[in-house]
Amino acid sequence: MLRLTDLKLPLDHGEAALTAAILGRLDIDAAALTGYTVARRGYDARKRGAITLIYALDIDTPREAELLRRFAGDPHVQPTPDTSYHFVTKAPPRLEHRPLVVGFGPCGLFAGLILAQMGFRPIILDRGKEVRERTRDTWDLWRKRQLHPESNVQFGEGGAGTFSDGKLHSQIRDPQHHGRKVLTEFVKAGAPEEILYVSKPHIGTFRLVTMVENMRATIESLGGEIRFSQRVDDLLIDTDAAGERHVRGVTLASGEQLRADQVVMALGHSARDTFEMLHARDVYLEAKPFSIGFRIEHPQSVIDRARFGPQAGHPILGAADYKLVHHGKGNQGGRGRSVYSFCMCPGGTVVAATSEPGRVVTNGMSQYSRNERNANAAVVVGIEPADFAPFDASGSPLAGIALQRALESRAYVLGGENYSAPAQRVGDFLAGRASREFGDVQPSYQPGVTLGSLDSALPDYAIAAIREALPTFERQIRGYAMHDAILTGVETRTSSPVRITRDDSLQSLNTRGLYPAGEGAGYAGGILSAAVDGIKVAEAVALSITGSLVPT
Numbered sequence: 001m002l003r004l005t006d007l008k009l010p011l012d013h014g015e016a017a018l019t020a021a022i023l024g025r026l027d028i029d030a031a032a033l034t035g036y037t038v039a040r041r042g043y044d045a046r047k048r049g050a051i052t053l054i055y056a057l058d059i060d061t062p063r064e065a066e067l068l069r070r071f072a073g074d075p076h077v078q079p080t081p082d083t084s085y086h087f088v089t090k091a092p093p094r095l096e097h098r099p100l101v102v103g104f105g106p107c108g109l110f111a112g113l114i115l116a117q118m119g120f121r122p123i124i125l126d127r128g129k130e131v132r133e134r135t136r137d138t139w140d141l142w143r144k145r146q147l148h149p150e151s152n153v154q155f156g157e158g159g160a161g162t163f164s165d166g167k168l169h170s171q172i173r174d175p176q177h178h179g180r181k182v183l184t185e186f187v188k189a190g191a192p193e194e195i196l197y198v199s200k201p202h203i204g205t206f207r208l209v210t211m212v213e214n215m216r217a218t219i220e221s222l223g224g225e226i227r228f229s230q231r232v233d234d235l236l237i238d239t240d241a242a243g244e245r246h247v248r249g250v251t252l253a254s255g256e257q258l259r260a261d262q263v264v265m266a267l268g269h270s271a272r273d274t275f276e277m278l279h280a281r282d283v284y285l286e287a288k289p290f291s292i293g294f295r296i297e298h299p300q301s302v303i304d305r306a307r308f309g310p311q312a313g314h315p316i317l318g319a320a321d322y323k324l325v326h327h328g329k330g331n332q333g334g335r336g337r338s339v340y341s342f343c344m345c346p347g348g349t350v351v352a353a354t355s356e357p358g359r360v361v362t363n364g365m366s367q368y369s370r371n372e373r374n375a376n377a378a379v380v381v382g383i384e385p386a387d388f389a390p391f392d393a394s395g396s397p398l399a400g401i402a403l404q405r406a407l408e409s410r411a412y413v414l415g416g417e418n419y420s421a422p423a424q425r426v427g428d429f430l431a432g433r434a435s436r437e438f439g440d441v442q443p444s445y446q447p448g449v450t451l452g453s454l455d456s457a458l459p460d461y462a463i464a465a466i467r468e469a470l471p472t473f474e475r476q477i478r479g480y481a482m483h484d485a486i487l488t489g490v491e492t493r494t495s496s497p498v499r500i501t502r503d504d505s506l507q508s509l510n511t512r513g514l515y516p517a518g519e520g521a522g523y524a525g526g527i528l529s530a531a532v533d534g535i536k537v538a539e540a541v542a543l544s545i546t547g548s549l550v551p552t
């Protein structure tokens with residue numbers, strides 16, 4: 001197969017136009033085109049009203065060799081790359097201890113799946129419940145203001161990404177095409193086929209729930225075991241004669257101990273008690289930067305119009321997304337801060353995402369159709385370990401958690417101490433006055449919002465940075481700083497506040513056999529990158545058990 005990239009066609013082209021474009025670009029006649037498949041389809045919306053689709057196509061032609069010679073040096077006519085996944089090894093007939101995977105989010109799920117597919121029969125533990133029960137528990141917070149601290153948006157089968165927009169794009173370097181393996185497994189589990197080729201794939205919450213169940217069944221059919229409501233509360237560690245620490249298993253909240261020489265820690269960014277346990281056990285951790293801010297909501301039609309102009313509403317384009325960044329001037333005291341949009345959810349809702357009682361945290365989700373009336377995204381300010389000191393001056397690697405907890409508790413109080421979130425209209429926020437009533441935009445956050453001033457919800461430098469950024473975003477998306485747009489707070493769990501640092505073998509810097517992985521360990525951000533990290537860690541675990549590469 002030959003891959004032809006960067007083929008541009010108008011948004012409303014037909015099948016014949018695509019065929020004609022291929023024939024013209026390769027300068028061949030119809031008889032030389034046996035067939036083609038779309039490898040990727042994106043769009044260029046920079047010229048509103050004249051949006052183009054950009055294709056990468058895999059071309060089946062008997063003249064492949066000749067064409068590759070003729071177009072040698074043309075970066076857009078190349079052999080189709082081999083993106084198929086190859087297992088690095090396979091399990092020995094007898095395993096002394098089965099590997100343990102802690103966490104069944106995207107990272108643990110893929111670590112478990114790959115280990116199971118190689119024959120290692122992993123045991124996977126998650127503190128939360130299976131996904132259907134978990135869905136009911138999560139709705140209890142959204143509808144009845146009842147939080148289940150072990151079964152919520154953050155904890156349980158499928159991990160943090162289950163109630164989400166299910167966006168699957170990522171900026172990670174992926175020379176081994178692990179992302180392709182992730183997407184292929186998602187399609188096998190029930191995701192729409194288009195995620196294999198559209199440039200910004202998404203799945204939506206409803207389908208994710210069923211997919212996660214299907215993937216659990218696959219792992220179990222391969223001899224893996226998944227145990228829910230099993231929180232890991234401690235690690236078994238011993239030290240050898242050379243002074244090297246080795247993990248030997250885990251202790252569960254029930255007191256049960258499970259022996260293992262390989263433990264994957266795919267905890268997610270909200271397992272604060274588990275980070276505390278790791279720190280108490282002297283596992284090497286360090287504080288890392290993350291971001292804090294608010295969710296912003298606009299009518300989706302405002303975003304569609306600003307991004308797509310007269311072509312807004314076209315079925316191929318769907319609900320418009322955006323990505324914005326502003327590098328602050330620093331004229332509000334101190335250095336300039338970067339403010340950026342994050343986790344944008346077109347046609348979605350803002351959700352209550354706390355896992356701790358007495359705290360309020362926002363996030364966003366949507367269904368596959370993305371047809372809710374509002375667009376939402378986090379608008380966040382980058383912060384660094386030096387910013388954590390006012391909340392925990394001890395220099396502990398966990399200081400970022402102290403900052404998160406303080407802001408989430410303050411948001412709870414500002415919201416009325418009943419899991420409502422504090423909110424403010426953008427116009428009022430920019431003018432520095434409290435909001436008293438809604439305008440044209442109704443917030444989607446459940447169980448509700450309390451209008452007022454958000455000025456005390458974040459440190460002053462973050463409020464100043466967001467105030468500076470919103471008018472500059474207005475210049476890129478007309479209507480962005482509209483008076484009635486709603487800010488809801490607080491967004492504090494944008495990524496992990498700690499890194500469980502690992503070495504080249506993907507093991508903890510100071511504890512052999514412990515494999516920190518995914519978002520909680522600071523090695524991923526988002527569903528796709530967490531899943532890819534799970535694959536990498538599964539390969540490292542498998543190789544450490546077999547000691548050899550046995551490509552299959």
Ligand code: FAD
Nearest residue numbers: 103105107127159160161164166167232268518519526527
């Ligand atoms: P997690 O998914 O957080 O999974 C960690 C798992 O570990 C959890 O199930 C937890 O219960 C379990 N666990 C924790 N501690 C223990 C313990 N001590 N013992 C046993 N189990 C434990 N990303 C995107 O790419 N696209 C999106 O559209 C998107 N939308 C999101 C919407 C929401 C509402 C949220 C909350 C997140 C969203 N994200 C999105 C982020 C994405 O979900 C995460 O990046 C991703 O889930 C991280 O995967 P992970 O496996 O590393 O961790």
